Each structure stands twice: as C-alpha cells, then as structure tokens.
Amino acid sequence: MPKVTWILxxxxxxxxxxxxxxxxxEAAVANNVPDVIGECGGxxxxxxxxxxxxxxxxxKAGGPxxxxxxxxxxTTAERRPMSRLSCQIKASxxxxxxxxxxxxx
Amino acid sequence: MADPIxxxxxxxxxxxxxxxxxxxxxxxxLALVGEEPVLPYQRPPLSKKYxxxxxxxxxxxxxxxxxxxxxxxxxxxxxxxxxxxxADKTVALRGGTVLRYAKLALTxxxxxxxxxxxxxxxxAGVFTIRSxxxxxxxxxxxxxxxxxxxxxxxxxxxxxxxxxxxxxxEVTIIEVxxxxxxxxxxxxxxxxxRALHRTHGVIILESTALARLAGEGGRLTGTExxxxxxxxxxxxxxxxxxxPNDDLARAAGLSVDSGIVVDGHCRTSAPDxxxxxxxxxxxxxxxxxxxxxxxxxxxxxxxxxxxxLGEQRDYNPVPWFWSDQYDVKLQIAGLNRGYTxxxxxxxxxEGSASVWYYRDDTLIAVDAMNDALSYGIAKKVLExxxxxxKAMAADSAADLKPFLTSSAHH
Numbered sequence: 001m002p003k004v005t006w007i008l009x010x011x012x013x014x015x016x017x018x019x020x021x022x023x024x025x026e027a028a029v030a031n032n033v034p035d036v037i038g039e040c041g042g043x044x045x046x047x048x049x050x051x052x053x054x055x056x057x058x059x060k061a062g063g064p065x066x067x068x069x070x071x072x073x074x075t076t077a078e079r080r081p082m083s084r085l086s087c088q089i090k091a092s093x094x095x096x097x098x099x100x101x102x103x104x105x
Numbered sequence: 106m107a108d109p110i111x112x113x114x115x116x117x118x119x120x121x122x123x124x125x126x127x128x129x130x131x132x133x134x135l136a137l138v139g140e141e142p143v144l145p146y147q148r149p150p151l152s153k154k155y156x157x158x159x160x161x162x163x164x165x166x167x168x169x170x171x172x173x174x175x176x177x178x179x180x181x182x183x184x185x186x187x188x189x190x191x192a193d194k195t196v197a198l199r200g201g202t203v204l205r206y207a208k209l210a211l212t213x214x215x216x217x218x219x220x221x222x223x224x225x226x227x228x229a230g231v232f233t234i235r236s237x238x239x240x241x242x243x244x245x246x247x248x249x250x251x252x253x254x255x256x257x258x259x260x261x262x263x264x265x266x267x268x269x270x271x272x273x274x275e276v277t278i279i280e281v282x283x284x285x286x287x288x289x290x291x292x293x294x295x296x297x298x299r300a301l302h303r304t305h306g307v308i309i310l311e312s313t314a315l316a317r318l319a320g321e322g323g324r325l326t327g328t329e330x331x332x333x334x335x336x337x338x339x340x341x342x343x344x345x346x347x348x349p350n351d352d353l354a355r356a357a358g359l360s361v362d363s364g365i366v367v368d369g370h371c372r373t374s375a376p377d378x379x380x381x382x383x384x385x386x387x388x389x390x391x392x393x394x395x396x397x398x399x400x401x402x403x404x405x406x407x408x409x410x411x412x413x414l415g416e417q418r419d420y421n422p423v424p425w426f427w428s429d430q431y432d433v434k435l436q437i438a439g440l441n442r443g444y445t446x447x448x449x450x451x452x453x454x455e456g457s458a459s460v461w462y463y464r465d466d467t468l469i470a471v472d473a474m475n476d477a478l479s480y481g482i483a484k485k486v487l488e489x490x491x492x493x494x495k496a497m498a499a500d501s502a503a504d505l506k507p508f509l510t511s512s513a514h515h
Contacts, residue, residue: 045434073478
C-alpha cells in the first residue's frame with residue numbers, strides 16, 4: 001500500500017500505509033493526524049483538511065481543481081503555492097512516499 | 106473511581122463530543138452509548154455515495170475501531186437507553202445494565218418523519234433514509250428501469266432522486282407545497298434544482314397531494330394522488346422531515362420543546378446534563394433554534410464538551426450545509442430564516458450560480474451551486490459578522506474577493 005507521511009508544525013511526523021483510492025484527509029483522520037479535521041467528510045465544504053504538499057511531490061500530486069482552488073481561499077492557515085485540500089488527493093502507487101506538511105490551526 | 110461522563114447517542118455528535126473531551130484533557134472514565142450496532146459514522150453520504158455503492162461502510166466511520174480503545178472510551182453499541190434518572194444520576198440500558206454518571210450528554214439525534222400506516226406508510230417497499238440499515242435496504246432496489254417515487258421535495262429526496270436517476274430508474278418527486286425546497290430555500294434555488302432534475306429526466310409534481318400509498322399483500326404498488334391519479338411504483342422514498350429524539354429527555358422531566366431545550370452552554374434544564382446536535386433546541390440570534398446538520402452536530406458537541414469541562418462561552422455558530430446532486434455541489438453558508446429579500450448572482454462557470462439572502466440590508470445566508478468562491482466568501486464574511494452590499498452581490502462583474510480580508514471596508 002502507498003505510504004504517506006505527514007509532518008506536523010512542531011516537526012513530529014506520522015507515517016501510515018493508505019489503501020489506494022482512499023483520500024488523504026480520511027487517511028489523516030484514521031491515523032489521528034492533528035490539525036487535519038475533515039469536518040465535511042471530504043465534500044469540499046469546510047477547507048479543514050488543508051495541507052502543504054512537499055515541494056518534491058507537488059507536481060506528481062497535481063494542482064487543485066476549480067472548486068478546490070476556490071475553497072483554498074478560506075483556509076485557516078495561509079494559502080501557499082503548494083496548498084491542497086487533502087480530501088482531494090487520492091492515495092496511489094504513483095504517490096507512494098508522498099510527504100504532506102500540516103499547518104497549525 | 107469517579108463516575109464516568111456518559112454520552113447517550115453514538116452518531117457524529119456523540120463521537121465528536123467524546124473526542125473533544127479527550128482532546129481537552131479529560132482523562133477520567135468515559136462511556137458512549139448507541140442504539141445502532143455499528144460504530145459512529147457519517148450520515149450525509151448515506152443518501153449519496155453510500156446508497157449508490159460508491160463508498161463502503163468502513164469509509165463512513167468517523168474514527169477507526171482501534172481509536173475507541175486507544176482513547177479509553179467504553180463503547181456500548183446496540184444499546185438502547187430504557188430510562189434516564191436525573192435524581193440518582195443513572196441511565197438504565199435496555200437489557201438491565203445501569204450506568205452511573207458524573208455528567209451526562211444527550212446526543213440522541215433525530216428520526217425521519219414517516220407517513221402514517223393508515224395511508225400506506227408501513228408497506229414493504231417504502232423507505233426513509235437516516236441509518237446505514239435504511240441505505241442498505243434501499244441500495245439493492247436501485248435498479249435500471251424500476252420506478253421510484255420520492256415523497257417530499259427536500260434535500261434528502263432530491264439527493265435520492267439524483268442517485269436513482271443516475272442508476273437508470275424512472276423517478277417521480279411528489280411535493281405537496283407549491284414548489285420543491287419550500288421550507289429551506291428561496292425560489293431561485295428551487296428553480297435551479299427543478300431545472301437540473303428535469304434535465305436529467307426526473308418528473309417533479311409540485312402542489313401535488315398524496316391521498317395514499319397503494320399496496321397489494323402488504324407491498325407497495327404505487328400511489329394515489331388527491332386528484333385521483335394513480336402512479337405505479339416499485340419503491341418509495343419518504344423525505345418529509347425529521348423529528349428530534351427528545352423522548353428520553355421528556356420522560357426524565359427535562360425541558361423539551363420539539364427538541365431538548367439547552368442554553369448557550371449546551372446545558373439542559375437538569376443539573377449535569379448537557380445535549381448537542383440534531384436533538385437540541387438552543388438560543389441562536391435571539392430565537393430558539395434547531396439545526397439539522399453535520400456542522401451543528403460536531404460544533405455544538407465540541408462546545409458541549411468544553412462546557413462540561415467548565416468553559417463559559419455561548420455557542421454561536423455560523424451554520425453551513427451541503428448537498429450533492431448529479432455533478433452539482435450545493436454549499437450553504439448561514440441560515441436564511443426570516444430573509445426579506447434575495448438576489449441571484451450568476452457564477453463564472455457554466456451552471457454555477459449563487460443566491461444571496463438578506464434580512465433588510467444585512468447578508469444572512471448564501472446558497473452556492475458549483476460556486477465555492479461565493480460560498481467561501483459568504484462563510485468568511487458571516488463569521489466575521491460583516492455583510493456585502495446587495496447590489497454588489499447581484500452584480501456578477503463585481504469582485505467580492507476583497508471581502509475575504511477583514512480590513513476591507515465598503
């Protein structure tokens with residue numbers, strides 16, 4: 001299964017294997033990653049699963065879609081060039097090893 | 106050992122309340138009691154990707170099974186509460202177990218309103234959508250060519266209609282009011298969704314009253330309308346509203362008014378008993394209010410957790426909601442109760458639009474269809490207690506993004 005690593009604002013990291021096809025918000029919640037909340041369950045309505053994709057992985061993960069890009073306007077932590085809503089990124093073999101930085105909220 | 110905090114109701118509110126108690130440092134004993142046999146799960150997908158079989162149940166659970174052990178939460182699933190006794194601070198579970206509590210939280214949720222048996226509400230083939238068991242019963246019946254009736258043109262009915270139509274069923278929505286979404290949205294939003302469903306081939310009958318659901322041998326065969334028309338059907342989904350689960354509280358002598366009455370600190374009328382979520386009626390903007398939403402389930406539950414640990418702050422949310430139908434995402438910020446006016450703002454993309462609700466000149470809510478920017482801006486503005494001039498909202502050429510920053514003055 002693809003491996004995902006979340007790096008928290010205090011430098012701690014959490015890694016987990018995530019079933020391909022599952023999104024990285026639900027994976028974060030399942031693995032108790034703090035500050036990734038996912039209140040709307042992954043339906044693009046709360047922007048509480050905001051992460052910064054590590055620069056080495058951003059291109060592979062791809063940029064946000066139209067609606068996601070609009071929701072990134074209302075994140076609690078500042079929007080940066082690598083900002084994504086993690087509910088819109090699906091685990092896959094292509095993204096095996098992906099690193100996400102979790103903003104403090 | 107100290108008596109536990111007991112949470113009655115293991116839905117999204119109950120799970121959120123338990124999680125927040127732990128997150129805030131409560132280390133004492135904690136019990137979560139739920140009637141359903143399964144772990145707390147997300148209900149919104151039931152009428153969307155779960156009933157359509159795009160999502161499996163293990164992806165609906167709000168926390169993985171191991172989490173409850175890690176957090177030392179004493180789970181009592183498949184456990185209905187027979188009685189609550191505030192005088193001796195106990196809850197009696199059906200089956201005989203009695204739990205003492207130091208503090209109690211009621212997160213009992215709501216149940217669907219049903220059609221009475223006298224008009225066929227109990228026929229086989231007639232369903233509501235509230236629980237995973239409901240959705241599991243419906244899912245295998247969503248078959249191409251079969252005929253589905255949707256009783257009630259609210260969001261749950263429209264979502265079910267969208268799923269069924271996508272599966273190739275013949276779908277008819279029957280709404281007794283003069284238009285769909287009458288109770289929850291303004292005419293422009295209703296117009297948008299009526300057109301969407303008609304484009305997809307759903308038949309929508311508004312101002313149409315049901316006489317009875319018809320059956321043979323206890324099984325649904327169709328419906329008879331008040332005007333005498335008979336419509337054959339293989340399946341009916343009833344989406345005519347929900348009722349708060351306040352019976353337990355009422356029987357225990359707590360103040361109840363179509364919902365368990367709580368104050369801004371989520372306290373009921375009984376000492377050390379709190380309540381949160383769909384089951385409550387709470388003061389919001391000067392009026393007793395019930396909200397039926399995941400936002401309220403989670404936010405009020407987290408607020409209740411903090412209040413149980415001594416925080417003294419009033420719950421004052423900006424409500425938000427969503428619905429998914431076909432390829433349209435509806436996002437709602439605020440509550441349109443008491444609106445005096447609304448304006449339609451065409452979106453930047455094909456099929457995107459938003460409806461902005463005002464009470465006099467103050468923005469109170471927005472329905473955004475495939476227009477996350479309008480939703481996002483409205484949500485931020487409402488959370489900041491500000492407004493956007495009506496004329497600007499109605500002008501699709503006006504840039505509203507400056508309102509995202511609190512320094513903007515207009």
